[in-house]
Amino acid sequence: MYELGFSSERSKWLDKLFRVSFSYIILICILAGIGVTTLYSAANGSWKPWASAHLIRFGMALLVMMMFYFLNVRYYYKYAYWFYAVSLLLLIGVEVSGHIGMGAQRWINLGLFKIQPSELMKIGMVLFLARYFSSMTMHGIRSMRGLIIPAICTVLPVALIAVEPDLGTALMVLSTAAVILFAVGVQWWKFALVVLGTGCCLPIIWGMLHEYQQNRVLTFFNPERDPLGAGYHIIQSKIAFGSGGVFGKGFLHGTQTHLNFLPEKHTDFIFTMFSEEMGLLGSLSLVIINMLLIALGYIFAYRTRNYFAKLVIIGLNTNYFLYVFINIAMVMGILPVVGVPLPLISYGGTVMFSIMISFGIIMCMSNTQSVSHTFDEDA
Numbered sequence: 001m002y003e004l005g006f007s008s009e010r011s012k013w014l015d016k017l018f019r020v021s022f023s024y025i026i027l028i029c030i031l032a033g034i035g036v037t038t039l040y041s042a043a044n045g046s047w048k049p050w051a052s053a054h055l056i057r058f059g060m061a062l063l064v065m066m067m068f069y070f071l072n073v074r075y076y077y078k079y080a081y082w083f084y085a086v087s088l089l090l091l092i093g094v095e096v097s098g099h100i101g102m103g104a105q106r107w108i109n110l111g112l113f114k115i116q117p118s119e120l121m122k123i124g125m126v127l128f129l130a131r132y133f134s135s136m137t138m139h140g141i142r143s144m145r146g147l148i149i150p151a152i153c154t155v156l157p158v159a160l161i162a163v164e165p166d167l168g169t170a171l172m173v174l175s176t177a178a179v180i181l182f183a184v185g186v187q188w189w190k191f192a193l194v195v196l197g198t199g200c201c202l203p204i205i206w207g208m209l210h211e212y213q214q215n216r217v218l219t220f221f222n223p224e225r226d227p228l229g230a231g232y233h234i235i236q237s238k239i240a241f242g243s244g245g246v247f248g249k250g251f252l253h254g255t256q257t258h259l260n261f262l263p264e265k266h267t268d269f270i271f272t273m274f275s276e277e278m279g280l281l282g283s284l285s286l287v288i289i290n291m292l293l294i295a296l297g298y299i300f301a302y303r304t305r306n307y308f309a310k311l312v313i314i315g316l317n318t319n320y321f322l323y324v325f326i327n328i329a330m331v332m333g334i335l336p337v338v339g340v341p342l343p344l345i346s347y348g349g350t351v352m353f354s355i356m357i358s359f360g361i362i363m364c365m366s367n368t369q370s371v372s373h374t375f376d377e378d379a
Helices: 002-018 022-042 051-070 073-078 080-097 117-134 138-142 145-162 167-184 188-200 202-208 211-221 232-244 270-303 307-331 349-366
Strands: 099-101 104-109
Touching: 022 051, 022 270, 022 349, 051 349, 073 080, 073 117, 073 307, 073 349, 080 104, 080 117, 080 145, 117 145, 117 167, 117 307, 117 349, 138 145, 145 167, 167 188, 167 307, 188 202, 232 270, 232 307, 270 307, 270 349, 307 349
Parallel strands: none
Antiparallel strands: 099 104
16 A cells, blocks of 8 residues: 555656646746856856856755645645745844845845845735635625735735835835736726825825935936936946947957946846847847746646636746846836846845745646645646
8 A cells, every 4th residue: 555655646746747847947047047157257257256156056946946846736725824924924023133234124144044035925925815816706806895804915014025125125016916916806996096096195105215215216217417326327237238239249248347337237237237248139038038938927827727826826927027027127227226136147045046936836836737726636
C-alpha cells in the first residue's frame, strides 16, 4: 500500500512537471539574463557588485518559484486569509520598529537579510480578494454591503504603505485591487464615485504629501524648475534615451551611464541605461518580451476553469504589468518619478523574490483542474 501511495504521488508530481509552461519560464529567464548583462555593464564591465549577486539571487528565486508551483492549489485557497493577515502584521511591524533606508521605513531587518512587507502584501491582497469574491454570489458582489470588508481590507494596508512613505507601492496595491473588483463585476458607477470623491479631496491629499513627494509631482510637469535637484534624474534620463538613437551606442559604451551622469542606473533607471546602449530597437525588444510574458499570464486566466485561480492570476499578472508600465513610463517622463524598479532587470532581492513567487503561483493556478472553488476535484 505504501509503495502504491508513493507511486501515485510521484506520478502526480511528474504529471505537473510535464504540464509546466516552458515558454513562460523561458521568457522569465531571458529577462533575468538581460538584467545580469545590463548590471554587468552598469559596473563598467565587472561582475561585482551587482551582476553576480543578481545571477545568484535569480537562481535561488527560480527554485522558490518552482516550489510555489508544485504546491497544491488547495493550500493557497485555505491559507489565503492567513497570508494576508501575516503580511498586514508585518506592515504594522514596519511602523513600530522597521529598518530605515534611503529616508523611508519600509524594511524589517531579520539579521541575515531584510524583507519588505509591502511586497508580500501585493500577493496577500490578491489571495485575500480572490478567496473572498470566489465564494460570493453576483448579488453579494454588486451590493454595497458585500464591498465593505474588501474595501476596509484594501484601504488599511494601502494607508500603512503610504505612510512609510512609499506612495508608488501603495498606488500599485490599490490599482491591483481595483482591477480585481472590476473583474468580479463591480459596477462602473462605483468606481466613478470613488474617483469623483478622490478628486474632491485632492487639496487635502496634497497637503498630506511629504515635501519630496510634492516636488516629484511639480517636477513631473516642469523638470527644468530644479535641474540640479528634483529634476536631475528625469532630465539625465531623457538625455540618455535620446543619445541612444535607433541602434544604441553599444554594449559598455553608454556615455551618460559610464560617466556617472545617470543616477540609480542599476535600480530604478536601468531601463534608461539599457536603452542608451541598445537603442530604440533594443528597448522595443525588451518591451515586447515583457508584453509576451504578461499576455501569457492573461491567457492562463482565460483558460483556467476555477474562479479563485482565475482571479489570482488576474491580480498577480496585473501587479507585474504595473511594475513594468510604471517603471518605463517613469524613466521616460510620462509619470512622476517613484521608487518602482523594473522586475528581473533592476538590482534588488525582495522584489525579485516576490515577483518569482507570483510567477510560481500563476503557473500553479494555470494548471488548476477543479471547477469548484472548494477544490473537490484533484488540482
